[in-house]
Amino acid sequence: MSLGEYLAAIQLDASLLAKLDCLLSFSTIAAQNKYVRPVIEDSDVIDIKSGRHPVIETQLPAGEEYVPNDVYLDSEKQQVIIITGPNMAGKSALLRQTALVVLMGQIGCFVPAESARIGVVDKVFTRVGASDNISAGESTFMVEMNEAASILNNISARSLILFDELGRGTSTYDGISIAWSIVEYIHENKRAKAKTLFATHYHELNEMERSFARCKNFNVSVKEVDNRVIFLRKLVRGGSEHSFGIHVARMAGMPKSVVNRANEILEELEGTKRKGNLSKPVNDLGQQREGYQMSFFQLDDPVLKQIRDEIANTDINNLTPMEALNKLNEIKKFTGIS
Structure with a gap:
């Protein structure tokens, strides 16, 4: 009897073992890290209570706890969140953990939060980090604009968009103008009210809350004591007007x-x-x-x-x-x- 006769059975066994391995991994990390079962529903709401970043929290020094944050997005009241705050405060981590909680919940895994209600998301778009494409003759800003254009041309009503420091690759006023225009386009798009987190150092964008009903300002809070900055890493309502860039430079050993x-x-x-x-x-x-x-x-x-x-x-x-x-x-x- 040849091995070929058992090929279908071997493939089925391999598939079943792979699923068991995946589910065992899900259950193990959920038990070890106190994850909760999310509610996946057919709505336009993402409501995460005390969400955490599943990778960063496991890499913290002994005795240090990850600071959790709430994130709420929908298409009627709070579609776009403008997030300001200094470098190292945790803006990027907040964006990434939101996407990870959504992805983990939709693949059947428990999530790092106290509770999570997730309306089904069909696409997660990200524009984070700084990189260029030297081989194609593209600058950091060109790569940034290519990715942003791709996002705007493919969004849907169920999309989740994460923008981190969009527009920083060009002059200040050009960057502000482009960032403002992109947020405005997403907010005013009647066909697809994509839920968006927009982290930025352009404090001028805080003015958008006055003119755009579903655009809300939040900031990752810090505390200044004796000319030193303490990062509280807590997302709070309202915009920030100070980036504390010089404080960060001092911390870096400048x-x-x-x-x-x-x-x-x-x-x-x-x-x-x-x-x-x-x-x-x-x-x-x-x-x-x-x-x-x-x-x-x-x-x-x-x-x-x-x-x-x-x-x-x-x-x-x-x-x-x-x-x-x-x-x-x-x-x-x-x-x-x-």
Whole structure:
């Protein structure tokens, strides 16, 4: 008797074992991570209570808990959510976890949430991350626009759309204009009121809530204490007007002289904007840089500014001789002196 006679039975067994393996995996992760059974229904509502990201929550340091968030979308009251907030606050994670909860629920898996009511979604569109296509001669912005165009040309009434920082690959005003126009197109599309999460640093988009009934502002909250930013990672109602980009730069280890100068420039630009003098030449900033002030160093040299900051932040009274030598060696490295 040849093996061929058993081929159909072997294929059936393999298929059944694959399904059992998949279902066992679903049940195991659901039990281990406290997932719940979602309600899948024939509606236009996505209502997730205390949703979590299934991957990120398993990678957190011991003792740290993932901060859950609620997300509600429908086609009548809250179709488009504009999400603002600083970098690292959790905007991208919120977008991704919403898509993952929807996908997991629709493939028959329990989901990471306290409860989830999911109206059937036929397509999940995403425009996240930054990438280019060098081989095809396409810039990051061109790739971004190609993907956005594909989304707008294929949306349906049951689609879920996730946009993360759309328009950042071009100039500020171009980016704002394109982002605003895309949100407006999605909101005003009579044929397909696609549910949309739109994370952005363009705070001007918060103004859309006033003119578009189903467009709502939310922000991922932070707390500022002693000139430091604490990320609360909680989605709350209302728009944010501050991106805390300079704070994030400081956290990343940017030289203090660069961070301090960035704060000076930000204050100057914001002051100019408040006065309504938007046409003030940017080269005025160059005339006001630290190097034009009387100083022991000619501090328009960023290396010298960094050396100054290192010296200023050294506690000489509590420095041992060995630590002093090590500090001097570090400063020599800034100058390139071996």
